[in-house]
Amino acid sequence: MTQNWDDLRVFLAVARAESLSRAGQELRMDPATVGRRIARLESSLGAILFAKSPQGYALTEAGERMLEPLEAAEAALNAGQGAVTGTDEGLSGTIRIGAPDGSANFLLPQVCAQIREQNPDLELQILALPRVVNLSKREADMAITVSPPQTGRLTVQKVADYHLHLAAPREIAGEIRNLSDIRDRPVIGYIQDMIFDQELDYLSAIGAKRVDLASNSFSVQLMLMRTRRGIGIAHDFAMPFAPELRLVLRDHVSLTRTFYLVRHASDRGSERLNRFAQALVTGMRAEIARLEDLARQDA
Numbered sequence: 001m002t003q004n005w006d007d008l009r010v011f012l013a014v015a016r017a018e019s020l021s022r023a024g025q026e027l028r029m030d031p032a033t034v035g036r037r038i039a040r041l042e043s044s045l046g047a048i049l050f051a052k053s054p055q056g057y058a059l060t061e062a063g064e065r066m067l068e069p070l071e072a073a074e075a076a077l078n079a080g081q082g083a084v085t086g087t088d089e090g091l092s093g094t095i096r097i098g099a100p101d102g103s104a105n106f107l108l109p110q111v112c113a114q115i116r117e118q119n120p121d122l123e124l125q126i127l128a129l130p131r132v133v134n135l136s137k138r139e140a141d142m143a144i145t146v147s148p149p150q151t152g153r154l155t156v157q158k159v160a161d162y163h164l165h166l167a168a169p170r171e172i173a174g175e176i177r178n179l180s181d182i183r184d185r186p187v188i189g190y191i192q193d194m195i196f197d198q199e200l201d202y203l204s205a206i207g208a209k210r211v212d213l214a215s216n217s218f219s220v221q222l223m224l225m226r227t228r229r230g231i232g233i234a235h236d237f238a239m240p241f242a243p244e245l246r247l248v249l250r251d252h253v254s255l256t257r258t259f260y261l262v263r264h265a266s267d268r269g270s271e272r273l274n275r276f277a278q279a280l281v282t283g284m285r286a287e288i289a290r291l292e293d294l295a296r297q298d299a
Helices: 007-019 021-029 031-045 062-083 102-106 106-117 217-228 235-241 271-298
Strands: 049-054 056-061 091-100 122-128 142-145 154-169 187-189 231-233 245-248 254-263
Touching: 007 021, 007 031, 007 056, 007 062, 007 091, 007 217, 021 031, 021 091, 031 102, 031 154, 049 102, 056 062, 062 254, 062 271, 091 106, 091 271, 102 122, 102 217, 102 235, 106 122, 106 271, 142 271, 154 217, 154 235, 154 271, 187 217, 187 231, 217 231, 217 235, 217 245, 231 245, 235 245, 254 271
Parallel strands: 091 122, 091 142
Antiparallel strands: 049 056, 142 254, 154 231, 154 245, 154 254
16 A cells, blocks of 8 residues: 555654654654554554654564665655755754763764754764663664674674773873882772673773772763872873873873774665764764874873
8 A cells, every 4th residue: 555655754753753742843743643643654554663662662573674665765755856956955853873971972972063063954862871772672773882793683884993091180190100100099990890891891901900989981980080089091082171181101001992883784774874874984083083183292
């Protein structure tokens, strides 16, 4: 049965927003109308497209199967309109990116703000979590990780390497000439039993046996360092945001890690998400390079 494109457009909005109210805002409809349109579409198809819960609307398996071809059709329609009008349709709708708090706090705000400036109809959401984002449950449209996932129907793209070094308050940085000079100083780091990825376990790199001041959030760790409470491992790209600190022992302690962009395999055919992913990767690479260069200049 041929479906009304307006109803399919409502389906896409709800799939992206995972909420009748947020989809209604995008479509300029009240939530009740959006709900009726979804119910009508499900009735005509004879399939349940969304699982409703207090957390919102999540795609069912049937909804997942509809999403990819509909997004491809939407992209084709936008491209056709652009060819006729001579305009390049910008990105629109809602896209949510999940990320560990280091990248969520110090990289994504600048990158996402720039992408949003170029696409004023786009709503971007940054989900900062001290754990791996569950894409299968549609917690986000895509995620930044520090390890490539080993299971699940996911696609993985390397974003960029980034670097980490030991950081200390400026007033004591000159006193730290080798690793033995840090033994009597408080060590700041992750709560050991809450490290969700082994790539974040830095203790062995500095020869420390324990963490004296700990948090599951790197941003909190950086604040502890900034308040002169101790020393710890910091991302080079975060250092321009912490003028109270300096990188120390760069020749003794130097770590390299990698960011990956992870997406659900069913989204591979989405021109919209593909375009955004490319802009995100390009922006993150440039921002990491810019901030790390600033950190090297201050070292």
